Amino acid sequence: MKKKIGIIGASGYTGIELIRILTRHPEIELTAAAALEVGQILSDIIPCPFDVPLVSAEEALRAGLDAVFCALPSGASLQFVRQFRSQGIKVVDLSADFRVKDVALYQKYYQMAHTAPELLGQAVYGLPEIYRADIAKADLVANPGCYPTTILLGLLPLLTGAEIDLADIIIDAKSGVSGAGRRLENNLLFCEANENFSPYLIGHVHRHLSEIEAQLAVITGEPVQVTFSPHLLPMNQGMLSTIYVKLKEPVSIEEVHRKYTEHYRNESFVKVLPLGKLTGVRYVAHTNYCVISLTAVPEKMLLIISSAIDNLIKGASGQAVQNLNIMLGLPETMGLL
Amino acid sequence: MKKKIGIIGASGYTGIELIRILTRHPEIELTAAAALEVGQILSDIIPCPFDVPLVSAEEALRAGLDAVFCALPSGASLQFVRQFRSQGIKVVDLSADFRVKDVALYQKYYQMAHTAPELLGQAVYGLPEIYRADIAKADLVANPGCYPTTILLGLLPLLTGAEIDLADIIIDAKSGVSGAGRRLENNLLFCEANENFSPYLIGHVHRHLSEIEAQLAVITGEPVQVTFSPHLLPMNQGMLSTIYVKLKEPVSIEEVHRKYTEHYRNESFVKVLPLGKLTGVRYVAHTNYCVISLTAVPEKMLLIISSAIDNLIKGASGQAVQNLNIMLGLPETMGLL
Amino acid sequence: MKKKIGIIGASGYTGIELIRILTRHPEIELTAAAALEVGQILSDIIPCPFDVPLVSAEEALRAGLDAVFCALPSGASLQFVRQFRSQGIKVVDLSADFRVKDVALYQKYYQMAHTAPELLGQAVYGLPEIYRADIAKADLVANPGCYPTTILLGLLPLLTGAEIDLADIIIDAKSGVSGAGRRLENNLLFCEANENFSPYLIGHVHRHLSEIEAQLAVITGEPVQVTFSPHLLPMNQGMLSTIYVKLKEPVSIEEVHRKYTEHYRNESFVKVLPLGKLTGVRYVAHTNYCVISLTAVPEKMLLIISSAIDNLIKGASGQAVQNLNIMLGLPETMGLL
């Protein structure tokens, strides 16, 4: 029998992408799609072929769900997650609310108090390539941000060794416009974003930094500060992070490449390109893949890691389904491409 | 000495395009740029290289201007036009407020009462290719809409003859997103308009219809109703109308083409392509040109007229400067490309 | 056991889209992907996450396939279709080679001789919404063109009645750039197509006209000539046809709408929007749906039908899989969204 799944926040970009994926998922039945526009159908709100009726979150709570995706803005998820968890329903939360365990750090970056700190302990950070075993046992998974996904996957094979200078990591990241969500802001208007390209929140201010640095600290066992410069790309879906790391000692690029391919050998959704080839958004658009390429600048003892995902899929809804598959004991790639 | 010119509504898309053109205009000095954001400079409001200080409309009234462009939404212009005209200042109004002489028709399509009907009499419809002589003598020019510009220029050489069936004109029109102005609406968001294409207000409802049909009636001397279907293109600037007209009697396409080239022989900004070539937005982007191509479907006694402009230039600010040049006795093409 | 399927022409846009769909198809196994680039893997040729090895068509012939997709340019398919058919392998051909039964008409529009006329008799035109029963029994299906798909689905409910004037149908159609295939031509360069929009092959010259008119003749039982004006949109995937038809007698738009919803009631992939709503590419992008909207212009006795598809999915690879599902006795929607 299919699993009964709900979505809270079905009318945002990640909500619709979830519906798109679940429609093709052989073992999941979308039982309740909740959104503010209660009583309307999804295709009334946003052009799409899904005539899914929108219900209230309360109704979703009573729908006998096996699991629920919370696809709400940060801060808005907390109460719903508590309610669903109190009924024993598994939750994959796509907001940032459970990604950082440190309440003070959360407060600093998200500029609001965390109202469900008691749940932070049970939340598992949902990057399957690191925490697969924990996710399998979890009832609450904090689905990673899109930038952190590209960056952590891009750095992971080097984080447990001693090859690179953790104090000198520069990340020049670029995101398609859907990463900002469906909000009425001037800079998200077509005529402002099209034929434009610009940095935003560069330096040490973007919210995802808290998540990136928290994870880097957990993985490496020491505090790590990175330089992070996000930019807005004139495209709908796609993200690419260019990561500059300094090698402590000369290592051949072939050796680094071997380490990466070895590390990701058994991963279904992470690909490391052969040396000499460079990744790009087109490799991963509309898929759950992360495709990584490596370039050496030997005269600078520098390594350039380029890491690409689709911000709405591996950076949000695809990874959320990947996590749910793991939580439910289903094949990890089910319903995903 | 240079003419002193002001702009009311300097921070919209047509306002900025006016500033862009005037910056290069050898005989005009931008003396006052008014906008709601009084006290700020233009580049604070919208990314552009113009550090123009924004003043109030009242201040612009006291600036000793020779002429003013009103680049406000329809309905918002009326009071300012009255004020500037009462001081004897020439006005080119880019809104729809003075394009249609019939107050009832205005009210029907724009769903508001016209509050300056006394000025309608002196307003000249600013399509130089028809009304050049009147514009030269006018103090108030109603700058045409973008759709009407493509359509009237596309049809003009055939309107005074008897070749076509005026009762059976179908116009399938397509506009870049800037045609909608700088408004915070969902369908104008990048992620909604990009990789999208859709009709809007098709049938008999778009406001520009009032203007198109009013002008067609004046030119032909009889009431003319057309079918008008606008569509939204995923691009910033550009407009193309595909006009289907029925021939009453067989006329060779060569003859029609001769009529068009003859009609526009002395026009600086209207080009008729050789038979066999088809127009497109790229012909006219960022210029004041209208480029027209003609195609026959002889077995249907049908003529297809394709008429392209840049909606912000020949469809708005460029044509406004062309009109002002005429009003001030300057060379018509001055400052324009 | 899964069906063994091959693709001839795997490295074009429709080939890759087929692979994308088949990867998610629970009952199909991609057994052989043939392309000119024999020995390379797909992701070497075009950025994508599919490390599919490319083989020769000869190898595909020996791979024990149950069925094959031919995704080659028109003219290039003929010999392969003959070879696969002679081995009893079912074929869905995505080229135009078997869409038109009339060899002379084919020769006129495609400007080459048809070299496999003996197969025309067994080819079924693969528009499931008309020919589902025939497709189920067919061994060779000619997958429809993208423009004809929008147009035939848009007109179908009216073709068997007597409401409209078949002699006066105007189709203003718009296609994303992928519709032109992956060819090195100036007008397909990014800088030429981006921020551009233009007609091409308008009048009575586009190849798809032969297919449209051939089908209209079969369905209505009389010769039908339409006016067809294709345009190139600055987007990757998507197509919208705006169809203008004249009503012979006054019919209310409600009645027409009822007829459409009734006609498509049981169709999985055709949706008719409620009156007052307008379709657009975003409704159908990256899906196998055709979404239709209807608008009346009563004073002109005119009906405007807007019909949108994704040209690579319902206009090519999605419909091809839909056809294969039917041919193999699988659920028609399997693997599709």
Added chain:
Amino acid sequence: MKKKIGIIGASGYTGIELIRILTRHPEIELTAAAALEVGQILSDIIPCPFDVPLVSAEEALRAGLDAVFCALPSGASLQFVRQFRSQGIKVVDLSADFRVKDVALYQKYYQMAHTAPELLGQAVYGLPEIYRADIAKADLVANPGCYPTTILLGLLPLLTGAEIDLADIIIDAKSGVSGAGRRLENNLLFCEANENFSPYLIGHVHRHLSEIEAQLAVITGEPVQVTFSPHLLPMNQGMLSTIYVKLKEPVSIEEVHRKYTEHYRNESFVKVLPLGKLTGVRYVAHTNYCVISLTAVPEKMLLIISSAIDNLIKGASGQAVQNLNIMLGLPETMGLL
């Protein structure tokens, strides 16, 4: 009397942009436009409103020109530059052929022998913000590359001091597609570049590196190697370089900002944004401006310089006209925006 100017290579993207600018230039008359398509008019080759007849380079040589722009690919310019110079005609060369004085370096990066080394001595590097005085006296100006323009202008105020570590400069650069010229290559096709974003030639291989490092050596008086990572943006015109430099000693961002505003105080085409504001392509699109913003990462002793231009204007044709204005003794901004 207007100056008589010619263009060699009029049908490429920079050639057309030159024509666009010269059309508005009050003191210049475009006397000869040469291209391979001799005998055709420009609008036959590429959609634009310019019916300029194309002549041969030989004809241009005999046209009594005061100066000529060579807008040819690198390597193709050399012979023409020699011919025009031998007739005493001033030349602005937009290729890379005269930018690097070191013939061996040229040969390494451009992989061809330099066939006019005798001219290298008289060529002045045409970045007016550095070499204005030399340009005024020059007969041959090597117009800078687009990437070097953003980078040199972005770094200039810091290069003569001792604040930054010249050995540790990382440049993450992004360019619109027109930067690659009008070439039939797969990665420049609309469907490949649209909704895509990717690095190319990263590491130490891009040709512009030779020019960047040669200039940095001249300006600083010591060899400087930078890390340079270009990326391809899905847009027509625009370029933004994000430059990461390490401060040797703590300097406040206010002090750095003061240095920049001071340095560029009298420059017409370089703007430094107030602290807290970030530049972007939209600031400079279709203008000759370079707009720079500064961000500090104090905890890393790092400075992030974001430098934006329009690659076809300040990065090519606009700067070329700026140089010619200087060479001819005209106001530097004439005809430019």
